[in-house]
Amino acid sequence: EAGVTQFPSHSVIEKGQTVTLRCDPISGHDNLYWYRRVMGKEIKFLLHFVKESKQDESGMPNNRFLAERTGGTYSTLKVQPAELEDSGVYFCASSQELAGGNEQFFGPGTRLTVL
Amino acid sequence: GEDVEQSLFLSVREGDSSVINCTYTDSSSTYLYWYKQEPGAGLQLLTYIFSNMDMKQDQRLTVLLNKKDKHLSLRIADTQTGDSAIYFCAESDSWGKLQFGAGTQVVVTP
Numbered sequence: 001e002a003g004v005t006q007f008p009s010h011s012v013i014e015k016g017q018t019v020t021l022r023c024d025p026i027s028g029h030d031n032l033y034w035y036r037r038v039m040g041k042e043i044k045f046l047l048h049f050v051k052e053s054k055q056d057e058s059g060m061p062n063n064r065f066l067a068e069r070t071g072g073t074y075s076t077l078k079v080q081p082a083e084l085e086d087s088g089v090y091f092c093a094s095s096q097e098l099a100g101g102n103e104q105f106f107g108p109g110t111r112l113t114v115l
Numbered sequence: 116g117e118d119v120e121q122s123l124f125l126s127v128r129e130g131d132s133s134v135i136n137c138t139y140t141d142s143s144s145t146y147l148y149w150y151k152q153e154p155g156a157g158l159q160l161l162t163y164i165f166s167n168m169d170m171k172q173d174q175r176l177t178v179l180l181n182k183k184d185k186h187l188s189l190r191i192a193d194t195q196t197g198d199s200a201i202y203f204c205a206e207s208d209s210w211g212k213l214q215f216g217a218g219t220q221v222v223v224t225p
Contacts (some may be wrong), residue, residue: 003157004157031211032212033211033212035215037215040217040218041216041217042119042215042216042217042218043158043203043205043213043218044215045212045214047211048210048211054209056210056212061214091157091158091202093158093213096193097210098210098211099207102146102211103160103163104208104211104213106150106157106158106159107157108155108156108157109157110215
């Protein structure tokens with residue numbers, strides 16, 4: 001079974017540009033989460049999809065961030081326009097069900113650098 | 116400030132036991148987790164404990180939970196060089212939203 005994959009693994013862009021990150025969850029996982037780790041600090045929750053619906057987007061920093069999950073499969077996270085403080089590692093995770101510990105499987109992350 | 120706190124660094128000699136400590140604030144958390152991140156990899160779930168348990172043991176890993184003090188610890192017995200990684204403590208709400216600590220860098224020396 002393939003794990004959670006993320007693309008690209010690294011992205012270097014200039015301030016003001018647009019970047020789109022992609023996450024492919026494990027097939028059949030309804031829950032998809034985005035997290036971000038900035039500058040070696042704690043990993044922060046961004047949002048949670050259940051299938052194609054946004055269950056919780058309370059962690060999204062501002063309206064420069066837009067997440068979608070059309071069809072309830074893969075998800076994209078677009079940052080437009082990017083700012084310096086958006087640099088960090090963006091993790092995606094998926095899980096099958098919320099009960100029984102809700103094991104979330106994480107992707108390797110996308111390292112975003114905004115210059 | 117952080118809601119989940121953990122020490123940032125731990126150095127341990129190979130063969131010794133490692134203990135990583137964590138404090139959390141949300142007493143309603145149902146599950147508490149320990150994740151491991153190796154260089155260049157995503158987070159790997161090591162173990163989790165249900166909030167009504169005091170202890171959970173899984174091979175070399177022992178998790179202790181003190182709900183009164185909101186204190187969680189992870190003990191790794193017979194620490195090996197492959198245990199060198201960043202360890203994250205996390206709590207979750209009922210929808211699975213994880214709240215992490217900043218991570219403890221564990222360095223295992225020969």
